[in-house]
Amino acid sequence: MPTRAIEDAGLLEILQSPGPAVGPWSLFDPLLDPTSAEFRFLEPLGQSREVKTALSGLFGRFVSRAYATRFLGFTHFAHVGTPPMRLSGPMRGEVRRVHGRHGDMPDWIAWGPSIGMAIIEAKGSHARVGFHRTLRRAFAQAERAEILSKGGRARFKRYAIATRWGFAAPLNWEPLLWVQDPEENGDAIPQKESSELQAGVIRLHCANLFDRLALAELAGAFHELASTPSRGRYVQARTRGLAALEAAPLRTIVGSRSSEPQDELVGSFVTRGGVFAADELSAVDQRTLSRLKMRPVFVGIERGVLAAAIRGDIQAIESRRRVASPTDDDGPRQGPQDDGTGGWIVRIDEDAARIE
Numbered sequence: 217m218p219t220r221a222i223e224d225a226g227l228l229e230i231l232q233s234p235g236p237a238v239g240p241w242s243l244f245d246p247l248l249d250p251t252s253a254e255f256r257f258l259e260p261l262g263q264s265r266e267v268k269t270a271l272s273g274l275f276g277r278f279v280s281r282a283y284a285t286r287f288l289g290f291t292h293f294a295h296v297g298t299p300p301m302r303l304s305g306p307m308r309g310e311v312r313r314v315h316g317r318h319g320d321m322p323d324w325i326a327w328g329p330s331i332g333m334a335i336i337e338a339k340g341s342h343a344r345v346g347f348h349r350t351l352r353r354a355f356a357q358a359e360r361a362e363i364l365s366k367g368g369r370a371r372f373k374r375y376a377i378a379t380r381w382g383f384a385a386p387l388n389w390e391p392l393l394w395v396q397d398p399e400e401n402g403d404a405i406p407q408k409e410s411s412e413l414q415a416g417v418i419r420l421h422c423a424n425l426f427d428r429l430a431l432a433e434l435a436g437a438f439h440e441l442a443s444t445p446s447r448g449r450y451v452q453a454r455t456r457g458l459a460a461l462e463a464a465p466l467r468t469i470v471g472s473r474s475s476e477p478q479d480e481l482v483g484s485f486v487t488r489g490g491v492f493a494a495d496e497l498s499a500v501d502q503r504t505l506s507r508l509k510m511r512p513v514f515v516g517i518e519r520g521v522l523a524a525a526i527r528g529d530i531q532a533i534e535s536r537r538r539v540a541s542p543t544d545d546d547g548p549r550q551g552p553q554d555d556g557t558g559g560w561i562v563r564i565d566e567d568a569a570r571i572e
Contacts, residue, residue, distance in 0.1 A: 217254075217255065217279070217282060217283065217286060217287075218253060219244070219248065219253065219254070219255055221282045221285070221286050222255050222278050222279055222282040223244060223278075224282070224285075224561050225278050225279075225281040225282035225285060226244075226277075226278035226281075226282075227486065227513065227515070227561065228281070228293070228425070228515075228561075229277055229278060229281055229293075231424075231425055231428045231429070231486070231515065232293070232294075232295065232421070232424040232425055232428070233295065247261065249384040251384075252384065254382060254391055255275075255279060255382065255391055256381075256382040256383065256384050256391055257381055257382065257383050257384065258383070258384050258385065259383055259384070259385050260342070260381075260383055261342075261381075268342040269342070271340075271342075272340035272341055272342045272381070273339075273340050274340070275340050275379075275381065276338050276339055276340020276341070276378075276379050277323065277338045277340070279338075279340070279379045279393065280323075280336070280338030280339075280340075280377040280379060280393075281293065281324075281338070283377060283379075283393060283395075284326060284334075284336055284375065284377065288328070288331070288334075288375070289328040289329070289330070289331050290326040290327065290328035290331065290334060290336075291327070291328050291329065291557045291559070292326060292327045292328070292417050292418045292421035292557070293324045293325075293326045293336075293417075293421055294324060294325050294326075294417050294420035294421055294424065295323065295324060295424070296311055296321045296322055296323065296324060296325055296335075296361055297321075298321075299311060299312050299313040299321060299361070300312045300313075301325075302416075302442060302443045303325075303363070303412075303413050303416030303417065303420070303442055304365070304409075304412040304413055304415070304416045304442065305442070305443055305444040305445035305446070305450065306412070306444075306445060306446075306447050306450055307365050307366060307408075307409045307412045307413070308364075308365055308366040308445070309363070309364070309365040309366075309370075309409065309412055309413045309416055310363075310364055310365075311325050311335075311361055311362070311363055312361070312362055312363075312364055313360055313361065314359065314360055314361065314362050317359060317360040318360075319356075319357065319360060320357055320360075321357070321360055321361055322335050322336060322337035322357050322358045322360065322361050323336055323337050323338050324336045324338075325361070325363065325417055326417065327414050327417040327418060327421075329533065329534040329536070329557065330534060332371065332372060332373075332414065333363060333370065333371075333372040333373075333413065333414060333417060334372055334373040334374065334375055335358050335361045335362075335363070335372060335373075335374050335375070336358065336374075336375040336376075336377065337354045337355070337357040337358040337375070337376050337377070338354070338377050338378075338379075339351070339353060339354040339376070339377070339378045339379070340378075340379050340380075340381075341378060341379065341380045341381075342380070342381055343380065347378055347380065347392065347394045350378040350394075351376055351378045351394050351396055354376035354377065354378050354396075355374070355376035355396050357376075358374045358375065358376050359374065362400075363402075363413060365405055365409040365410075365412070365413055366409065367403065367405035367406050367409045368402070368403030368404075368405050369402045369403045369405075370402045370403075370405055370409075370410060370413055371400065371401065371402030371403075371410075372400050372402065373397060373398070373400060374397065374398060374400055375395060375396070375397045376395070376396040376397075377393065377394070377395050378393070378394045378395075379391070379392065379393045379394075380392040380393075411528065411530045412528060414530050415441075415525065415528040415530060416441075416442045418525045418530075418533065419438040419439075419441050419442045419525055419526075420438070420439075420442050422434075422435075422438045422517065422522065422525055423435045423436075423438035423439045423442065425515070425517075426438065428491060429483055429484035429486075429491060429493075429494075429515065430484050430491055430492075430493045431460075431464060431482070431483075431484065431493075433456070433460035433463070433464075434457065434460040434461060434464055434482070434522075436456075436460075437453050437454075437456045437457030437460055437526070438457065438525070438526075440453035440456075440457075441453045441454060441457065441526065441528075454526055454527065457526040458523065458526055461482065461519065461522055461523060461526065464482045464494075464519075465482070465493070465494040465495040466480040466481065466482065466494075466519065467480065467481045467482075467483065467494055467514065467516060467571045467572065468480055468481065468571070468572055469481070469560070469562055469569050469570075469571060470569065470570050470571070470572050471569045471570055477518050477554065477558070477560060478518060478520070478558075479518040479519050479520040479521070479558070480518070480519050481514070481516030481517065481518060481519070481560060481571075482494070482516055482517055482518075482519055482522055483514060483515045483516025483517060483560075484514070484515065484516075485497050485502075485512055485513065485514050485515075485571070486512075486513050486514075486515055487505055487510040487511060487512045487513070488509075488510045488511055489510060494514075494516070494571075497512070497571075499570050499571075499572060502564045502570055502571065503564075503570075505564070506564050506565035511563070511565065512563075512564040512565065513561060513562065513563050513564065514560070514561070514562040514564065514571045515560070515561055515562075516559075516560050516562075517558050517559045517560070518558035518559075518560075520532075520558070521533060521536065521557060521558030521559075522558075533557055533558075536554075536557050536558055
């Protein structure tokens with residue numbers, strides 16, 4: 217799996233989690249083997265068990281999310297919070313704890329075009345040998361959550377993804393990844409309820425991202441669409457979301473040697489110093505930040521896709537599914553890339569592009 221795919225997943229994971237909204241490059245750059253295209257560390261990280269466990273968990277999330285995106289086809293991720301976690305208020309759609317299951321909840325509820333929804337737990341390991349124990353713990357955690365609506369239990373898949381670091385020295389351990397993924401049989405819930413549950417995952421993905429990208433009005437509307445049980449407030453949140461989308465700064469990719477968006481982008485810049493609103497950085501500013509090694513990156517989603525998410529139009533979002541298989545090219549990506557549903561990560565100093 218290319219390192220850039222893991223960096224992209226790590227960036228989105230950090231942006232959608234509480235904490236400082238900065239890119240993961242300060243972690244990646246000094247730690248990874250620059251001679252290898254694999255996600256391989258220069259040497260074992262840390263001496264104490266606490267440090268290794270913490271880093272294993274962090275990088276395990278990055279690698280697992282990249283794997284789920286690139287090879288499983290999931291495009292939208294929402295962190296599972298304290299249950300019940302609301303997905304669609306009017307449909308009483310929620311992520312709930314399975315009765316009788318105790319302990320930490322899994323990492324994500326995810327959705328992908330033509331794939332549907334999934335509950336995913338990621339585990340990172342620093343052990344030299346053996347993965348069975350780590351994978352069992354991950355799957356036990358994934359089994360603690362289920363997706364329900366007023367029509368019953370939705371159909372979804374559970375995934376446990378366990379990874380182990382690779383090292384360039386001193387032992388040349390290979391990076392390894394294991395997956396467990398049985399199908400879950402759900403009830404025959406109405407299609408309208410199923411679509412609303414899927415829209416809830418998409419809306420929470422957008423809400424958590426825009427929370428950190430200084431687009432509070434848009435984020436608030438997405439949160440309200442996923443959480444409110446009131447039909448009247450749901451309609452108001454949709455109207456407010458479309459108005460916030462209309463007022464949001466719009467950007468385009470200029471000078472790219474590869475693909476370009478079908479529509480204008482809504483998003484913001486992320487650098488080593490934090491987030492800058494989309495209307496704050498001129499082309500000159502972008503070049504200056506690149507020259508100063510601040511690694512400016514623009515993270516955005518196409519306006520038409522956001523409008524479809526506000527309306528709950530799953531078919532419009534599914535129509536943007538990848539034309540080529542994500543496994544067709546395992547080499548480094550060249551230039552900005554659509555994630556399959558209108559999301560873009562543009563590295564100003566690597567993609568030979570600028571944002572206007």
